[in-house]
Amino acid sequence: MSSITGDKNFRYVFICCTIVWIGIRGLILYNISGDAAPAFIDAAISSILIFSTCFLLVNNMQYYLPKTKKLGYILVLSCLVGIINFAIQPLLLQLILSNTNYNIWQLPSMRYIRFIESFMISACIGFWALLWYVKKDQEALMSHQSETEQLAKDAELFMLRQQLQPHFLFNSLNSISALTGSQPDKARHMIQQLSDFLRSTLKKEEKRWHTLQDELYTIQLYLDIEKVRFGHRLQTEIEIPESCTQLFLPALLLQPLVENAIKHGLYSLTGNVLIHIAAAAVSNELHISVSNPFSADEQQVSQGTGFGLSSIQRRLFLLCGRHDLVSTTQHESIFTVKIIIPQIHEYYNY
């Protein structure tokens, strides 16, 4: 933990205060006694003693500050500073000034004034330091909170991206391996598609919101690769009106939906499979639906919506603060997921 006594500004102000205090005190004593040199020596000794005990007090705060009753703690310590000065100052002055005619420091009332003076200075400096420490604590807490939030979001993004990828990647490589023997041109084309796909998913880490057009480019590559793998079995229908292509959505949100559709449709069924993707602009929102056929066996077995959907719901909630943005419907053997993405302007440059 950083300490206030290590703070440059604090030291500077502290030293200035000491000097000013010596000046004021010296002038007052000079006015009363009419003797300049001993008056300023008295002022210097007293002030330096007061300020150095205060410095010790404040310095000590970096090692120990009670959790509650901080004000009381400072008042008690200030009392202690007062008592120390009350007791020690006259002893020091006795040593140094006993051979001079300057003697107002010996007045009984002066001892009480010394106590009150040092108590008040100490309390002021103590409160100042207290404020400084409380502010530092809050700053640390805030930065910690925003950091954990960021980490949580990044982790979720990472998890999402990992879904299905290894399986997809290795199977695609296997298809390329098969094509190299029989159709080298097609193999080369597929390597190109796979590279473009991987690059576009990697690049998206940096920026958080993208246009639908950008997202669709990646999805199209993905579907094209799946078409090479599964041949005529996979059919796709993508209906995106021109008005939607420039609307925004969070990076890689649609991708897992399409991957889910492929997983439950293409990977779980035999025969031809149609994946349908549609978008619409409704007032200030982008509506997207993805549908796929599903197997009756599977529906009975895995009744939940699975990891993919719940994490998409979670992400949209983190970003937009709404729980109603993901919905699913089942009609005969077609499963449809619909997501709503509010076009919130402040997110555009996120």
Add this chain to the structure above:
Amino acid sequence: MNIIIIDDEPLAQSIVAEYVQTIPNIQILATCSDGFEGLKAIQQYKPDLIFLDIQMPRINGFEMLELVEHKPAVIFTTAFDEYAIKAFEANAIDYLLKPFSKERFDIAMQKVSKQIPNTVGTEVLLQHAALQPQQQNRIVVKDGHKIKIIPTVQVHFLEASDDYVKIHIAEGSFLKKKRMAEFEASLDAQMFVRCHRSFIINTQLITRIDLHEKDSYIVTLSTGKQLPVSKSGYIKLKQILGI
């Protein structure tokens, strides 16, 4: 040697076929693109060896193998399946991780020629595979010539019947060649309890448990079916039901 290739991706089938053609005295009898077709082809052609993908539509490679009566030697071909890899590691059967090289393929084929027949290894592998979480939520059985997938939530109870286990569901009962102990190990222990040497019951269907004689009980299911509970079975039931 006669082989069958089972994989849901045409290109994945073709690369196995391409590699196989370089080896003399091997004939490809059939290529199948899912477990149902595969099962039919295996029964029809009785191959010596099959190349089998794990992740396939409807029933996966493990589930298909469970239904095969006379199991041929198997080389698994899979892209990425950590459960499978763990299972393989415990056994001597070979597997090819996609994409695989011709050299790796040849090594697998050499192993096969030494090991045929190796159905014992396949059995052990299937037992391992059955313990994996993804295999726990359904049971695949043969119903005449059809294949039936039974989600475990629909199972009322299991009954030992010689070498088979009878699986009772609402529509009736189905036989599966498997031991009670294997079912006991692979099913969700919070849901299915072996309450008797010959019975495993779905605890969610229990409506009452009555004392029958000293140390033996009778459990009644919501279907009205009454089954015996042994002393040790009663202790297990008490734990699960929290009584």
